[in-house]
Amino acid sequence: MQSVAAALRAVLGHVPVLAAERVAIARAAGRVLATDAIAGRPLPGFDNSAMDGYAVRASELPGTFPIASTVAAGDPGTTPVPPGTCARILTGAPLPPGVDTVVMQENATRDGDRIALPQKGRGDNVRLAGEDMAVGAVAVRAGTRLTGWHLGALAALGFAEVPVHRAPRVAILGTGDELVDVTTTPGPGQLVDSSAYALAALVEEAGGIPVRLGVARDDLSSLRPLLAQALEHDVVITTGGVSVGDRDHVHAAFADAGIELALYKVAMKPGKPFSFAMRGATPVFGLPGNPVSTVVAYELFLRPALLAMQGATHVERSRAHVTLVGGYEKQAGRAHYLRATVTRDGDRLRATPHPKQGSAMLSSLIGTNALVELAAELTTVSAADTVPALLLEAV
């Protein structure tokens, strides 16, 4: 049985990076930049005024000047300002030829039809072309997952399209005779395939395109065609059927479809019966059937894999140090991932584990914003100890 770290290394060592494509900047949020975005024009594009005021030659200050012209944002600003005069200038307007300095209007005094301006340093209140970004500068590094903040800078540089890695199309396939879709009322012994909906939303959050294929029965004749359909996608996720039960046919179906098992079972709780396999360049993830095991295994292995396939530099959740309210006792051997609510207490983060930690306890999916990671060898954690937690949101 491998450790979580070794299993993650194995997964990340196998998954391919998807090809790049160009997408319009309006569709690029959440995508991962495929090549460094290099500034092809300077920012700002031209010397301009940071203030509303008067553009003059610093060498002529202090002094009283006639207003030769007015230049506003959007004007070309190509008319020179003669020596001994100034230009009325508005914020963002280009600095006209001849002048080098802007005096804020709050520092100017009107004197008839002339303007008295005090001493100022050369270049005051002028934003120079390229002082924000010079041509050739790396604006955004390849591997960055783009947010609105990045897109603002990229738009300013004229990137109408950006090169990003393709979003992985992720087939989600439930297995189990007991599973019904959410639109069906479960009969005796049946339950809803809830993981399909959980995983679809999580895949979307990670930049993937989820495709729910429904539920395969626990026999090869049902699994085989759905697995073949799943293998037409970039990634396959199955849930259930990877334990040791008599009716667990998923690994048999994997072998039948030419899917090669790369790892099976990880020293973690919940999520031990996790398996990872490849069919050619297509990663196949066999997630456990218990809904909590499913999402925990998703967080630890699948989310990093999906981000890695998109070429992201950072693929793992941030780990913060937390104290664990009430402490915890466990057996050595497997790492435990406690569903917990982390809150901030001054400088410290405090994790309150959900009272129901069973892998079938869906109530622990609610209110969880972190997974507290108790290392395999740990047995006793006191309330004073600090342990790592994977943060699922900013806290």
Place this chain on the structure above:
Amino acid sequence: MQSVAAALRAVLGHVPVLAAERVAIARAAGRVLATDAIAGRPLPGFDNSAMDGYAVRASELPGTFPIASTVAAGDPGTTPVPPGTCARILTGAPLPPGVDTVVMQENATRDGDRIALPQKGRGDNVRLAGEDMAVGAVAVRAGTRLTGWHLGALAALGFAEVPVHRAPRVAILGTGDELVDVTTTPGPGQLVDSSAYALAALVEEAGGIPVRLGVARDDLSSLRPLLAQALEHDVVITTGGVSVGDRDHVHAAFADAGIELALYKVAMKPGKPFSFAMRGATPVFGLPGNPVSTVVAYELFLRPALLAMQGATHVERSRAHVTLVGGYEKQAGRAHYLRATVTRDGDRLRATPHPKQGSAMLSSLIGTNALVELAAELTTVSAADTVPALLLEAV
């Protein structure tokens, strides 16, 4: 000039909560639950086995038993197990009538066609109906922004649809003679309306539906029709034209359209010329024109407003305590929001401010994962001081 806190209170005091609607669970990620989701069925739905093993009466243990039947996940499990016998049972299978306990198969010994089972406590390895969630329990509270984790629990409870608040349709309108779209190469004195793309992505992240209306020229005849079109949405955002320059027509256009200014100018840097107004029930946000001011004002006022309009309980970014690398000097009077990269250093968070803090410096949009908040009255922050920072992502 109002404080940031007072301005946010004013904004949140004005914005309406949008009506609820029902959406399919597959479309509900990122939406805000409109009413408490109450469990209408127990979870699990029936007593079932947590293990692969043998279902027996605890009162008959230890003993050797013939196998009366086999029950797997998905079987109805309605055939009683006669006294003196056991049932082979698989994980997730319903506990048949008559038996009350499951012995793990690892603890069982085959003895011819009988199974020898050791002593066990009554109810061992049995998940009882309703022990995860009882009928009538609040599964997810109104005001929760739904993630895949919540959707898993809701699907398990049979919520094929969930009631969520309507996603605000947000009109984004740039103003300024200098602005061109990203698809146009800027001429002399022109620049790209980058904020439209930044804001659209940020609005989407906050659960809104952005509608980019393009750029209005700096005159009433251009602004009036676009503003009228913008007012057909749930929220209006304008950028630019709210400063004191000679060509700032946005507030005149607001008055012309019956938009009532609720606040103008906030004691912050960047972002001072922020304005907030209402036209009937429609909030109108006048964001400053400098791209960095725009996104900072968005983060402080618009994102909370959009979440509040969706009925979210938590609308503000988490504030963490950070130390500020290099310290900082500022004038008293306005709160400063430094764009910074926060990294974890053991238990502490350390913020490195971007070297270019000017409000026109788009390069500071890159690498920023937090806004360090320096209170209005502060003048000197040493590198040893702890100051709050709004976290834009988990760190």
